[in-house]
Amino acid sequence: MFGCNAEKKDYAADESVSKEVVIADAADTTAAPKIIKTADMRFRVKDVQQTKEQLSATIKAQGGTVMEFSINSSIQESDKVKYSADSLKEITAYRKEGLVIAKIPSEKLDDFTNTVAKMAVFVDNQAMKMDDQSITYLANKLKAQNRVDAVNTINKTAKRQGNNVETSLNIKDDYVDKKIENMNIDSRVKFSTITLNFYQDNTVKTLIVGNDNLYDYRPGFFQRLGLSIVAGWSFLKEFILGVSTLWPFLAIGLGLFFGIKAYLRRRKV
Template sequence: MKTKFLIPLAGLALLCACKGKSNSSESADTLKASADSTKEVMRAAKIIHSDTIQSHPKVVKTAGIRFQVKSVRQATEQITALTDSYHGEVTHQVMQSAVVDSVDVRKSDDSVMRVTLINSTAEMTVKIPPANLVAFMNKVAQLGIRVNDQKIEVADKTLDYLSTRLKLKNQNELVDAQKKTTVNKKDPDNLLAFKNNMVDEQINNRKIDDSVKLSTVVLVFYETNAVSKRMMADNNLADYQQPFSKRFGMSFETGWNVFVEVLIGISNFWILIPVGLVIWLAIRYFKRKALVKG
């Protein structure tokens, strides 16, 4: 009798023990997964912190100035020399001269003086070490008569640089992992786009590095409109005519020449005079004969 009651009690106890063991196992797996996730987050945070410490601040400085000078050509030479003295380099240079207006003043019958109003401008792009940027801008401003506008801008590219660096690191890890596996999950087009994206990110970081090492300065300068005077031959052919007195005297000579030419032309037809005379006499004879008969 006692044995019949003990068997169900033992089964119930065994079931409870198994359930408790299962709950304990599930709880342990959950804790383990949470711990792994926490470790992964801490590892990523540690990598970002380490890269942030290793990466120097990426500060990009740019500047620009527009000013008036006495002579564009002289200012260009002075700025080039100034750039060399501050260990910089000229990357772009353009000089232009445009005619604003011109007028021709007659000096004689065949010559004129051309007065021209000329506007000269220049544009230069130079790269200067950031440590010398302010001193360079001050020296350039002293070369001008008047400064229209001047600016210096500072942009912090540290986070952009770090973001690209971390992305490249993740992409390199993915490439290394794919090399270790026999199956490549990426098709050729996607793989090419993936590699091209890595190249673009590397180039962007190189550009940031170059911008940090050398600051870009854009200079636009101009001079007061210059007046140019130049003697030159008259290119209007209508102005090359004889004076009135000369042309009036020449008209008599021309008229006489025409009259002579007409006489000569008439003399070429001298045979017509006797022939005409004979015809006129014949007509007169026949008219008189007709009157007599009548």
């Protein structure tokens, strides 16, 4: 009986400690809400490359970090016109677009978006989203504390058996997952992610390139005419030589022709 009463007192003490932990965590979370901010902007600029450089400098000055960037050029239309005998003028209309994904200190996000808007010729759209993760953060924190208590209980009461060790390891892994998830929330609360899409008007660029039309590299008309005559004479000679190899058949044919002709003449007489 005394043992049971002592055990009940221990459980009551543990329950009171747990309640105090819950109240303390709830108070801490209420004092520091976990608000995650994300923003998106799309805008037109005069020059994509210069804007990318300005954005990188501004992000660095604000204490942020560029996480990803890319610049792409897509050809809208292209044509080649003759410029000289061996060269062409290539005329290309292309569109250049840029993408920058950065992390900015959350308290400077509004100022940063205002700075970016001043770089733009025209802002297509601008949006910001706020996600309150306070409840999720508190839940992870309380669950992590519960796992600490559970591991302590297992370590006190468990016998040296494999299944108890495995259960303890699973609980510890889950505890680590909750802690890492909260660390990720803290990082996203401290630094906001902003996605910047920007583009410039279609640009026309001309370039002198080599003539890749092989027909233009053929000789002139009279030169080709002389070459054709020479080629025809060569063909005629080859033809005569080829026919000359058939003289036995020609001789037999002539002999048959004259023989039949003489036979018919005799018959008529």
